[in-house]
Amino acid sequence: MQSLTYQRATSIGEAVSLLQNGGDTARVLAGGTDLIVQARERKRDVSLLVDVKHIPELIGVSYSPDTGLVIGAATPLYQVYGNKDVKEHYPSIVEASSVIGGTAIQGRASLGGNLCNSSPAGDSLTAMMAINAIAHIAGPQGERDVPVEDFFTGPGRNVLEAGEFVVNIHIAPHQSGTGGAWQRFIPRNEMDIAVVNCGTYLALENGSVTNARVALGAVAATPIMVPAISEILIGQALNDEIIDMAADAASEAATPIEDMRGSVKQRKHLAGVLTKRTLAIAAERAQS
Amino acid sequence: MVATEKNKNTYKVIGTRPVRPDGTDKVTGRAAYAADTQMTNLLHAQVLRSPHAHAVIKSIDASKALALPGVKAVITAADLPDTDSDSTQKLLDNVIASNKALYHGHAVAAVAAIDVHIAEDALDLIEVEYEILTPVTDVREAMLSDAPILHPDLRTSLQATNVDTATDIETNIALHLRQERGDVENAFENSDVIIEREFETSWFHQGYIEPHSATAFWSHDGQITIWNSSQGPFVQRDSIARLLNLTAQDITVIPQEIGGGFGGKISVYLEPIAAVLSKVTAQPVRLTMTREAVFQATGPTSATYNRIKLGAMHDGTIIAAQAYLAFAAGAFPGSPINPGVSCAFGPYYFENQLIDGFDVVTNSPKSAAYRAPGAPASEYAVESTINELAERLEMDPMELRIKNATSEGKPNSAGAPFPRIGAKEVMDAVKNHPHYNSELQGDDVGRGVALGFWHNAGLESGSSATINSDGSVSLSVGSVDIGGTRASLAMQLAETLALTYEQIKPHVADTDSVPFTHVTGGSRTTFAGGWVAYELGVELREKMRQRAADIWDIDIEEVEYTDDAIIKVNSDEEKAFTFSELAKKMATTGGQISATVSINKTSQGPAYAGHIVDIEVDKDTGKVTILRYTAIQDVGTAIHPSYVEGQIHGGVAQGLGMALTEEYYYDDDGHLVNSSFLDYRMPTALDLPMIDTELVEVPNPGHPYGVRGVGEVPIVPPMPAIQQAITDATGLHIYQMPVSPRVLLEELLESENLSSNGHGTGEGRF
């Protein structure tokens, strides 16, 4: 590992200036479960770590029926999926955040880290995209909001400018008649990177779909939304036939690469399978 | 020989389950492993590895690395000794490449520095100029006449008659081996049914949790001391001596606690590098591999291509069997093709058989021993073909096996008669097992069954034992303890001396302290080391009797050593010592009593295993879930039944990894792209089923306590058992391992089993 400097920021302003002064090789440190591994393996050039876990705005989960859910970007995952409001209203966030790594990793790893690491296979990303989570960003130019679905620009790349970082993640209040679900396929039963992952979100009214959002991970250079599925589903009543059409659209939208984690054929097929499975669960949740 | 069934029921220590002597230190984190080695002025080394799978090394410039503050030395192949021996040169070349890098991750230079981070920094500063050559990683491609050639000087050596293999051309085929009996050609003509199938297996790594590590100190007097993670300190001492052009006397290997080996810690990789760096710097040097290096440059067992042809009569008698086995050796000759050949048909007696085996070099790490080396691949192919033959004959697969089972006196594939073996007992136990006879319930479920054979090893072992004045016995063994052998050897000594297990204090010695002992491998340690323990016990009993006779001034013949370890004279009640009483008197009656024994036995008993597995297939994803697993095995005598069961669990776990998720993944340029535990998918605790074991005990008449090796054979049956279960669940025959979810899904998609919309038959919830 190369030698580096560690700095603990205690306010948003302090973190912004540390990052700005640190230049290209300054990195935000949240749980470190991506960053420390990458630095140790010399896969990333890091000279300054700016620890953001001691900035109050970045830690904790709060919910109000009026304004929705706010998750501090550096909140460890166990606090996210262990939160009573998250458990009650956002099951897809629980599903995604509770499979990242194992118990030890979840004591450290954060949604902000998963988001900013920007892996096409990052597990919480498709859960957040489907439910239309918004990343709240601070930087030298002030603060701004970017929907998670618009956050990624390439593998490991995102919209953050020099000196910017994510403060929290915001999700709209839960409404009855809506439901989300998330699943991934991995060859083993733990400690694996998704071959494909899929988040879905459905809103139903009188048995017909009023909103549908499906996001797929590990099937393209970034996680993707599948707008074609929204078009297929919105305004329709759910039945096997229409779900199969949605699944076909998911397979169609997937443009994966072939690598050691999965083949093109496998990934396109699994995109359909997971879409079908998660839509079924989301529908059930929306109706309950 | 005293052994056996007769006195089996009277064992007091054998068959119990005492706590292992190394247990507390291991669970409290105090046990010292090789990478924990600390000493004054210790330097830290790192190895620069080739980014190319096949390349000529044109030049190496280390000047910038040497200029980095904190760097003490950089060495390349030029710093290793010269040799006239081609085989020694090949071993040296695997330690550090001399003129060609032959696989991705092949060592090309090494650095010693004051800390490991500086050593890492220095690697980036070493400039190597390569001329990149085309690599070949696939065994069949490597055998083609126009394949890239790894070693221009390599010629095929023949251990076969009547073959047309060319021997005077450039080739990657290092060896063609043939074993033959009867007349297969004729027998195939007379067969009612003939079946021929081809199989492939991937590279599988042993995946020991502890990476290789060695610390070396080359003293000014020329003595080298090595502290390392080793399965065979004596064998390694001798190979380090050979590589450094020294003799055994110059080197002491002190093995540390070992975090797994499975065969992969027999070859030397780091020791000569650490030693030479120590010589150059006159400081001790520690070198520990990264996990990536472990995958890239050590270990795996051969990837293979195997073709099996069987000819049978309608009643199930197999009269002709032929095998063509091609094993990828990696960069240097030496795949486990020999045991692959000799084990292929191990559980059976076929009147006519012909086996051809090929050892083929490829641009991959030099293959190393891995638990029953060669047997899983060749037996997978044979067992799967037998299961398919049973389908064709509409016979129960176990009945077909029992009909063709081998037994005592029948020749093995090399022609030597089998001793008393438990092949038939294991097959019967499988056939009669409640699991085998249970009904399999549910959709998309399947059952598989397969046998496994492994010949086990004997070889040299040595130990010494000393009776202490408190009545305890110190036992110094030459075998590194990987699977609980300190306990299993102490138990056999305790049994022989009629003492308790707790009275024996076992200890793993270094290469200067006990007689030459071969590797902990070949399932030999409890067998051979146990035999030594037995002989030590017999000798100590004699010496205790003699000592008592001397004290009483009578003839030794009058003194008895009882089953309670009382040393006494029958006719005189006054003359009796407990073991401890006599031990206390040793100092004043002639000194301490000790013994040293070394042996070289070849009466190891072959081992047989039969496994039954039930699985469920998710046909939408290709994922296999194991519902039930039963492993039955002839274990001879289970000295410590828990450790025997542990060996079986471990073998099954590794075999299931090979069957379902593990594989080396090479890109088109021969780069190994999954050299991490994340992407080399060994099963985790959540992927494995509960594994039920049934121990069949057919004592080995070639051992005082009936011991057979138990550690290796359980890795053999999982691949074919899983293959058959998948066939049973899906109707698909898949001829490659692993059957990863990707492979199975793609096969399912190609078959008609899946509805045409492509997303599975699912539950149809709407």
Ligand SMILES: Cc1cc2nc3c(=O)[nH]c(=O)nc-3n(C[C@H](O)[C@H](O)[C@H](O)COP(=O)(O)OP(=O)(O)OC[C@H]3O[C@@H](n4cnc5c(N)ncnc54)[C@H](O)[C@@H]3O)c2cc1C
């Ligand atoms: C054993 C193991 C298993 C894993 N399993 C999974 C898995 O199953 N699924 C999965 O998706 N991932 C997995 N990961 C990866 C990792 O744990 C997750 O991506 C995790 O969410 C990262 O969070 P972190 O807080 O540790 O991020 P860090 O490592 O601290 O940061 C990751 C990156 O994001 C940047 N960053 C962090 N926070 C911010 C912020 N607020 N603003 C701007 N930039 C920021 C950092 O600079 C860095 O580049 C695993 C990792 C390990 C070691």
